Amino acid sequence: MSLRVLLCCWLGLLTYTVAAQTPTPAASAAADAKVLAPKKQLSALRISEAIKLDGVLDEAVWQQAAIATDFIQNRPNPGPPEKHKTEVRVLYDDANLYIGAVMHDVAGDSIMRELTARDNFGNTDFFGIFLDTYQDKLNGYGFFVTTGGVQMDARYSPAGGEDFNWNAVWDSRTSVKGTDWYAEMRIPYSAIRFSKAPEQVWGLNFMRQRKRDNQAFFWNEVKPAVDGFVNQWGTLTNLRSIEPPLRLSLTPYISGYVNHNPVADDGTRRTTTSFNGGADVKWGINESFTLDATLVPDFGQVQSDNQVLNLSPFEVQFNENRQFFTEGTELFNKGNLFYSRRVGATPIGFYGVSKSDKEKIIRNPSETRLLNATKVSGRTSKGLGIGVFNAASNDVYATIRDNETGQERQELTQPFSNYNIAVLDQSLKNNSYVSLINTNVTRFGRTYDANVTGGLFRFANKKNSYAVDGRLVYSRRRGNVFHEDDLIDDRDGYKYQLGVSKISGSFTWGVNHGIESHSYNPNDLGILFGNNNISQGIYGNYNHYKPFWKVNNFYSYFGLDQSFLYKPTLYQKTNLYGGANTTFTKSFLTTGFNFDVNPINRDYFEPRKSPLGEYYVRVPANANFGAFASSDYRKKLALDLNGGVRVYREEDRFERPRRLGIGFGVSPRYRVNNKLNFRYSLDWSTNRNQIGYVNPSRGDDGSLSDKYPEDAAVLKEFPRAVLLGRRRVVTVSNVLQAAYTFTNRMSLTVRTRHYTSTVRYLGFARLNPGGDEAPVAYARNRDNTFNAFNVDAVYSWWFAPGSQVSIVWKNAGSTFLQANEATPLYFDNLNNTINTPHNNSVSVKILYYLDYLALRPRRA
Numbered sequence: 001m002s003l004r005v006l007l008c009c010w011l012g013l014l015t016y017t018v019a020a021q022t023p024t025p026a027a028s029a030a031a032d033a034k035v036l037a038p039k040k041q042l043s044a045l046r047i048s049e050a051i052k053l054d055g056v057l058d059e060a061v062w063q064q065a066a067i068a069t070d071f072i073q074n075r076p077n078p079g080p081p082e083k084h085k086t087e088v089r090v091l092y093d094d095a096n097l098y099i100g101a102v103m104h105d106v107a108g109d110s111i112m113r114e115l116t117a118r119d120n121f122g123n124t125d126f127f128g129i130f131l132d133t134y135q136d137k138l139n140g141y142g143f144f145v146t147t148g149g150v151q152m153d154a155r156y157s158p159a160g161g162e163d164f165n166w167n168a169v170w171d172s173r174t175s176v177k178g179t180d181w182y183a184e185m186r187i188p189y190s191a192i193r194f195s196k197a198p199e200q201v202w203g204l205n206f207m208r209q210r211k212r213d214n215q216a217f218f219w220n221e222v223k224p225a226v227d228g229f230v231n232q233w234g235t236l237t238n239l240r241s242i243e244p245p246l247r248l249s250l251t252p253y254i255s256g257y258v259n260h261n262p263v264a265d266d267g268t269r270r271t272t273t274s275f276n277g278g279a280d281v282k283w284g285i286n287e288s289f290t291l292d293a294t295l296v297p298d299f300g301q302v303q304s305d306n307q308v309l310n311l312s313p314f315e316v317q318f319n320e321n322r323q324f325f326t327e328g329t330e331l332f333n334k335g336n337l338f339y340s341r342r343v344g345a346t347p348i349g350f351y352g353v354s355k356s357d358k359e360k361i362i363r364n365p366s367e368t369r370l371l372n373a374t375k376v377s378g379r380t381s382k383g384l385g386i387g388v389f390n391a392a393s394n395d396v397y398a399t400i401r402d403n404e405t406g407q408e409r410q411e412l413t414q415p416f417s418n419y420n421i422a423v424l425d426q427s428l429k430n431n432s433y434v435s436l437i438n439t440n441v442t443r444f445g446r447t448y449d450a451n452v453t454g455g456l457f458r459f460a461n462k463k464n465s466y467a468v469d470g471r472l473v474y475s476r477r478r479g480n481v482f483h484e485d486d487l488i489d490d491r492d493g494y495k496y497q498l499g500v501s502k503i504s505g506s507f508t509w510g511v512n513h514g515i516e517s518h519s520y521n522p523n524d525l526g527i528l529f530g531n532n533n534i535s536q537g538i539y540g541n542y543n544h545y546k547p548f549w550k551v552n553n554f555y556s557y558f559g560l561d562q563s564f565l566y567k568p569t570l571y572q573k574t575n576l577y578g579g580a581n582t583t584f585t586k587s588f589l590t591t592g593f594n595f596d597v598n599p600i601n602r603d604y605f606e607p608r609k610s611p612l613g614e615y616y617v618r619v620p621a622n623a624n625f626g627a628f629a630s631s632d633y634r635k636k637l638a639l640d641l642n643g644g645v646r647v648y649r650e651e652d653r654f655e656r657p658r659r660l661g662i663g664f665g666v667s668p669r670y671r672v673n674n675k676l677n678f679r680y681s682l683d684w685s686t687n688r689n690q691i692g693y694v695n696p697s698r699g700d701d702g703s704l705s706d707k708y709p710e711d712a713a714v715l716k717e718f719p720r721a722v723l724l725g726r727r728r729v730v731t732v733s734n735v736l737q738a739a740y741t742f743t744n745r746m747s748l749t750v751r752t753r754h755y756t757s758t759v760r761y762l763g764f765a766r767l768n769p770g771g772d773e774a775p776v777a778y779a780r781n782r783d784n785t786f787n788a789f790n791v792d793a794v795y796s797w798w799f800a801p802g803s804q805v806s807i808v809w810k811n812a813g814s815t816f817l818q819a820n821e822a823t824p825l826y827f828d829n830l831n832n833t834i835n836t837p838h839n840n841s842v843s844v845k846i847l848y849y850l851d852y853l854a855l856r857p858r859r860a
Contacts, residue, residue, distance in 0.1 A: 036223075037221035039234050042066055042068045042204060042219075042234065042235070043066045043238040044065075044236055044237070051186070053186050055175035057102065057182055062100050069085055069086060069087050070082075070085075070219075071085075076547065076585070077547050078223060084210070087101065088101045088102075095853070099184070101183045101185075102181075110179075112125050112147065112634070114146075114671065117150075118151055118798065119151075123211060125146065125147045126145065126152075126207075127208050128144035129144075129185065130156070130205040130207070131236075133200075133203075134194065137228070137231035138230055145174060145183050146744075147174055147181050149174045149744035151744075152164060165326035167327055168191040169801045171185070188245075188853075189245050190247045190249075190851065193287065202235065203233040203235060204233055206219040211634060214588055219234060220233050220234035225505055226464065228431045246284060249282045252278070252848060255298050255301075257273065257275075258843075259273070261839060262813075262837025276296070276298045278294065278296035279296075280292070280294050280324070285376070290377060291375070293374040299344070300808075300843055301806060303792050309784075331377050331387035332423060335435065335456050336526070337439050337473065338439060339525065347396045347413035348414055350365075352482070359400050360400070361400055362408065364413065365396050368417075370391055375387065384424065385424070387425075389419070389420065393414070393419075417443045420441075421439050431458075432457075432458050434455070435456050435457070436454070437455075437456075438452070439452045448479025448481070448482070451476045452525065452526065453476075454474070456472075465502060465503065465504045466500075472496045473520070475494070477490060477491050477524070490521040493516075495517065495520050499511065499512035499513075508541045509539065511536075511539075512538075515533070515566055516532065531566075532565055534565070535562070535563040537560060539559030540557070541556065541557045542556045550586070552582070553583060555592075556579065560574070560575070570602070570613055572604065573601035573602065575596055576597045580593060581628075588632040591628065591630075594627075594644075602619070602771065603616055603618075603619055604616045607693060607724075608693055615722055618771045621648070624645070624661075625645060628640070628643075637671075640665070640666070643665070644664075645660075645663075647660060659689045661690075665681065665683040667681040677739055678736070680735070681733070682733070682734055684732050685729075691724055691727075691765075692725060693724060693725075694764075695759060722766070723766065723776070723778065724765045725782060727759050728759075732755070734754045736751075745799070748793075748794070749792075750791070753789070753791075754787075755786075756826065759782075759784050760783050761781075781819040781820060783819060784819075785816075785817040785822040787816075792810055802847075807844050808845075809841070811840050812839050815836050
């Protein structure tokens with residue numbers, strides 16, 4: 001089928017689907033009356049007397065304020081009013097917003113109160129307030145406090161959704177008295193942004209969770225069938241004569257490390273120490289925009305990455321754990337063009353350090369140390385969001401020593417580099433927006449620079465029931481390959497995507513189409529696993545939000561995707577998928593399933609041959625079925641289970657054992673009391689008779705090489721041979737985590753992870769152009785086993801708002817065993833990993849939050 005015919009078919013299907021789903025005017029009017037709940041209003045009360053933050057609400061002024069009550073249940077049964085009343089009052093003065101809340105209940109022992117670390121809800125009741133200070137119905141703030149006084153805060157945006165990585169400096173107190181519990185919160189204006197208008201009207205909502213019955217309530221009803229969250233809030237009025245304060249704070253830090261390296265160059269153990277100092281600066285440029293900067297940052301205490309054995313042709317995407325790159329980055333994440341792990345990543349020349357047979361690499365840093373990073377972001381009163389991000393890293397060198405003379409030399413692996421992002425994001429009516437994003441990487445010296453520019457939009461109708469969205473992105477790279485004279489390839493590329501969807505109601509659907517050209521490459525500051533792609537899909541969701549039969553709800557999804565290579569235009573794959581989940585009413589057992597069905601697919605990326613198109617690996621028709629179950633987390637002992645199986649058709653071209661994939665996971669968690677809990681996770685998977693590119697051994701890229709006699713024999717007969725292996729892959733991951741929370745501001749967590757993956761090759765084949773395979777006699781042992789072991793122990797004490805002491809112990813070790821050393825026996829691998837010398841690090845870091853408003857001299 002030609003590309004033109006395919007596109008015509010999709011457009012015809014889109015036209016028919018839209019026509020079939022478009023309601024008549026009478027039906028639209030009836031449906032519209034049921035969409036958004038009426039907007040509630042609450043008037044804030046200005047005060048002049050001081051409020052003592054103690055969680056008691058005994059000041060007389062609290063009784064003078066208007067009361068927000070009559071909350072509406074959101075889960076598990078959306079719609080009914082709350083039986084146990086919640087009463088909330090809002091006060092304000094020149095510097096702060098005060099929230100006082102009383103949560104009535106049946107009895108004191110009905111109020112759940114587990115202690116957790118900050119930004120972790122746990123098994124507890126909580127109260128929260130939401131603020132949309134510019135009332136654009138797209139972006140907002142959330143502040144929460146549990147019965148035990150644990151704080152959580154979040155940002156809400158179309159790009160980031162609900163982002164709990166954002167942290168603000170505010171204060172709260174709670175108390176429990178009889179059958180009620182109280183929450184008192186003080187949110188300084190410096191923690192939020194708002195305009196200079198003489199009278200403010202903000203979007204407002206409150207939330208309460210009664211964990212005993214797994215119930216959640218909102219003051220202004222939030223309907224799960226309506227698209228969006230911020231657009232379903234009420235309003236806060238009567239905020240008069242408040243001025244955005246000068247937002248200026250400094251958080252200096254000092255840190256010290258003791259590192260124990262297992263084996264030095266001369267075979268003796270060594271211990272090193274280091275001391276660091278720097279600061280984070282936050283400056284409110286005006287009422288709308290804030291500058292955040294980190295000077296000489298230290299990220300040594302972040303959680304260790306989950307290292308894995310990567311058999312795919314694509315890189316592994318790791319989570320971002322550095323707070324500066326997770327907090328307040330919702331603007332920069334528009335369009336998914338920013339992968340923050342690129343900043344301070346592995347040097348581009350790390351794997352290409354040149355040395356002779358008489359030399360040894362003494363030092364080759366795997367991370368690029370940042371000099372500084374800065375971000376400016378905010379949103380005007382007209383709804384225009386503006387963000388600018390900039391970071392700089394210094395030169396990185398590898399040290400190589402001559403084994404005979406002892407003389408050392410240095411080789412540049414990463415030149416001085418600058419990373420920049422600029423974003424414009426205009427909020428529009430009806431939960432809509434248009435955005436423009438530019439990312440740029442400039443490297444000094446003889447190498448290449450990269451630039452990516454993208455525009456994206458979303459337009460929804462007035463009823464917020466249908467939407468059109470799309471994006472167009474252009475990538476540009478110029479310069480030389482690092483340390484080479486060749487010009488960089490994929491110099492210019494583009495991507496576009498267009499979609500139409502029904503976004504509200506019990507039944508929603510969408511269709512989409514997109515192209516990523518063969519030279520599109522955003523990976524210098526973004527992440528893309530594979531370009532050269534034409535894709536289209538159709539999907540649907542049917543959700544039943546209210547209880548029926550014996551369940552609380554029902555959620556389902558289904559869809560069909562298809563993709564082609566862009567250049568040349570060749571078929572890749574088709575995927576039919578679906579799934580559903582529900583929660584049972586009495587037991588609160590959540591269970592679900594998923595499936596996908598694939599006809600014969602062509603994998604053009606697995607052979608690692610460029611340009612794409614000539615070589616591909618045929619994947620037989622296959623189907624997958626998976627299921628999961630999670631018990632009630634309110635119980636002391638809870639259990640998560642999941643499992644799945646993927647079955648392949650037998651090869652119809654030659655005799656080969658049928659492929660099969662099986663996996664399962666089990667994760668029990670036990671809460672000893674409200675302070676101590678344990679969680680264990682075991683994940684096991686096996687892939688039998690998997691066909692794939694032979695994964696790299698140490699010092700090579702997996703391709704055939706003349707330096708091995710076995711490889712040379714194959715290359716002599718087949719010079720362009722691509723070697724595939726039939727293999728069995730068994731992967732086991734164990735994670736044990738313990739957490740003890742001393743108070744709502746002090747905690748200790750210990751996380752231990754052991755990962756092992758074993759690859760055993762059972763046979764080899766030569767891949768020819770056009771997907772043909774032929775068995776080949778190949779005697780080199782390519783078996784391998786990768787083991788990784790990590791311990792992260794973190795003690796954290798928030799001794800004052802925004803100020804913290806953290807003590808971290810890290811233990812890390814890994815082994816990559818090849819050929820006869822590789823073993824498929826799990827306990828042999830565990831024993832080998834434990835007995836291998838490990839790197840150990842103990843660090844202490846102190847941050848102290850200094851607020852200009854608190855430090856400035858008070859007027860007489």
